[in-house]
Amino acid sequence: MFKSLLIANRGEIAVRIIRTARRMGLRTIAVYSEADANAYHAAEADEAYCIGGAAAAESYLRADAILDACKRAGADAVHPGYGFLSENAGFAEACEKAGLIFVGPPASAIRAMGLKDAAKALMEKAGVPVVPGYHGDNQDAGFLAERAKEIGYPVLIKAVAGGGGKGMRRVNAPEDFEKELKSAQREAGAAFGDERVLVEKYVSRPRHIEIQVFADGHGQAVSLYERDCSLQRRHQKVVEEAPAPGMPPEMRKRMGEAAVAAAKAIGYRGAGTVEFIADASDGLKPDGFWFMEMNTRLQVEHPVTEAITGQDLVEWQLRVAAGEHLPLTQDKVPLKGHAVEVRLYAEDPAKNFFPSTGRLSRLRVPLTMPHVRTDMGVREGDEVTMFYDPMIGKIIAHGETRLQALRTLKQFLTGMEVAGPRTNLGFLINAVGHEAFLKGDIDTGFIDRHLSELVPAGGASPRVLALGAAAHLLMRGAERQALQAASAEPNSPWAANDGWVPGGRRSETLKFTVSGEDVTLTATPDGEGWRIAGVGEGAVSVSAALGGDGALTATVDGVRLAGACVRKEAGFVLVHEGIAVEFPIADPLDVDVASDADAGALKAPMPGKIVQVLAEKGAKVRKGAPLIVMEAMKMEQTLAAGMDTVVASVHVGTGDQVEAGAVLVSFEEAEG
Structure with missing residues (x-):
């Protein structure tokens, strides 16, 4: 076994690889960009080296900079993680040429599967079923x-x-x-x-099912069973589980054999994933699946496979790279229970899952729940920037049954506290608890089909509004107590938080803008708490206490609740049952993706690059008409008109880099 390992990646995958490598006694070496100088993965490694600017093209995609870091650190081996250079055959060759062990497949295998058209032709020759289509030049x-x-x-x-x-x-x-x-x-x-x-x-009711394969340098290859990755948005996986719900044993066997055949056909070595599309229109059947592609690397969702097999796939990778045999033969690979993984992203589901940026002012997880694993790429206080994928981390739950795993996962997610950039946490809670998902009625159209239930419209619930009002009053009281402590008159009634005014105690009006709605509440002191009106049909009784770290405990009409209150700019964020609600916050990135109609202009929701301009000066456009195509945080987003209007002027051109809030298109007054 080699003695030192450089991880040519960042975020949660780098942290995850570091932990296994350290357990195996290896010296771990991280690389980081200028934007990641204080990143979690850089802090976790034994050593860390800066490799360039914030943009990936200036750092993580620079093979020369990574190889130079290897030389400076005296690394023996390189693990590419996933993304960036992990499926770059030239990088694999460059590592070997530099005398480094590349923890991945041979360059020839990467090339064979790197182009989907050539890969499909190769699979047809190997007898693996492929989706009908055109794969030519x-x-x-x-x-x-x-x-x-x-x-x-x-x-x-x-x-x-x-x-x-x-x-x-x-x-x-x-x-x-x-x-x-x-x-x-x-x-x-x-x-x-x-x-x-x-x-x-395009298969009408497709299930995205993939097989984890592993091969060593001695001609052995095995399947570690399947993962179902059907819950997707923008063709990107959001929820993954293993094994696949409703998978017949004969189909599992056939898919596993097809995946192993695919690996052997290209002389594979290491961890790989063979992805299939399955027709779920009439249930899963042994003859109803087709090859899509092979990912020649470790996958984001590999922890669910680790959970059901009890194996550490990164350890397998390192041992195979060192020339060892596979730890298990096919008949010895266990399959125990069920595991589900969700990806926690900094994004706004209410705005078509548009990426969000900002400092993670709160990131807490329940500490006492067994059978749950968290693979986080950031820590509380870290910044989610525009330069990289917006994934915060992954949460994986394992149980004896699928239902048990899902219940455990939902309970854990509900107990999380995340504040700062907008996240998809509430969406994930709704998804894993959705009735159709619990029944296994899933395919790749699940999210679009149930979007209104997974991302419900409307404002905050009465209970959350009551909690928010109490949190506001408690925070203001804490500020007054701080002033009182610094005052020459510590017993001054002006510093109290009990509603006292000359002439007695009275009600006060609290105004917020919550979930886009203007909310007016009335709080009247009532014993040790308040009566709060405006949260529903009547008033509710609330008593609450705020801890030093923002922990909020409250009783609302006799129901005991817990949450967290996190300050943010001019207001605060209330976190309750996994949902973060802002009370009210001026966010420079909080621009409607569709438009900014009140300002008479379409503005950039975040920093990015203009890739296409569809708007023309003087053109009459209808609500929803596409005007600008913008690329931000690795995603292409079409920005549309938010009303019937006339384009007054276009302020950008193709290729322009813009900042958040920049005016892209100006409008004349709306048509009558």
């Missing part, structure tokens, strides 16, 4: 449109390189094909440096 738009017509709509346009949902578009009708093709090509070019795409049949 002709990239002429008219030619591809004809192939799509032959395949039959709906079709899926996919980048031939990369993954993670980048460069992928579903097209439902011929008239939409050209627009979606251009968008997919732009995004693929920006993400992978390769605009080429393939076109394939």
Whole structure:
């Protein structure tokens, strides 16, 4: 076994790899960009080296900078994690040329599976079933449109390189094909440096099921069973579980054998994932699955496989890279219980899951729940920046049954306290507790089909409003007590928080803007608490106490509740049962993704790059008409008109870099 390991990655995967490597007695070496100087992964490693600027292209994607860090640190081996250079054959070769052990497959295997069109052709030769489609070299738009017509709509346009949902578009009708093709090509070019795409049949009720495979350098290969990754948004996985709900044993066997055949066909070594699409329209069947692609790296969702097999896949990777045999043969790989993983993102589900940035002013998890694992890439106080993927971390629950695992996971998520940037925590709580999901009635259209239930519209509940009012009064009382302590008159009634005014105690009015709605509450002192009106049909009785770290305990009409109160700019964030509600906060990034109609302009919701300008000066546009296509935090977002209006002027051009809040398009007055 080698003695030192450099992790050429960041965030939660780097932290996770470091922990296994340290347990195995290896010296761990991190790399970081200028934006990650104080990052969690850099602090966790034994050593850390700066490799360049904040943008990934200036740091984590620079093979030369990483190899230089290896030389400076005296590293023996390099683990690429996932993303960045993990599936770059040139980087694998450069590591080997530099005398370093690359913890991953041979460059030849990466190349074989790196382009989806070539990979599908190779799989057909190996006898692995593939999705019907066009996987050739002709990239002429008219030619591809004809192939799509032959395949039959709906079709899926996919980048031939990369993954993670980048460069992928579903097209439902011929008239939409050209627009979606251009968008997919732009995004693929920006993400992978390769605009080429393939076109394939879109399965109507698809389940995304993947097989974890492992191979060593001695001709052995095994399957570690399947993962179901069907809950997706923007073709990116959000919830993953193992094993797949409703998977017949015969289908599991066939899929595992197909995945192992795929690995052996390319002389694979190390951890890999063979992804299949399965038709769930009439239940899972042994002959109803097709090869999509192979990811030649460790996957984000590998912890659910670790949970059901009891194996450490990173340890397997390191041992295989060191030349050892696989730890287990196929007949010895266990399958115990069920595991579910969710990805916690800094994003706003109410605004089409648009990424969010900011400092994590609160990040707490329940400390006493067994069978739950957290793989976090950040700590409380860290900054979520615009430069990288907005994932905060992963939460994985394991149980004897699927229902047990889901109940444990929901309970854990509900007990989390996260504040700062907007997150998808509330969405995740709703998803894992949704009736259809609990029944296993899932496919890749699940989120779109149930979006109104997973991301409910409307303001905060009466209970949350009452808690918010109490938190506000308690915080103000703490401030007054601080003033009282500093005052020459410590017993002054002006410093009290009991509603006293000359002539007695009286009610006061509290005004907030919560969840986009103006809320007016009336608080009347009542014994040790208050009577708060305006939270529903009548008034509620509230008593509460605020701890030094913002911990809030309260009784609302006899019901005991707990939460957290976190200061943020001009207001505060109330966290209760996993949901963060702002009371009221002026956020410079809080611009409606669709428009900023009140200001008569369309503004950039966050820093990013303009990739297409669709608006023209003087054009009459209807509400919802696309005006600007913008790329931010690795995602392409179409910004649309929020009302019927006329374009007065366009302030940006293709290729422009813009800051948050920048005016992109100005409008004339709305049409009458």
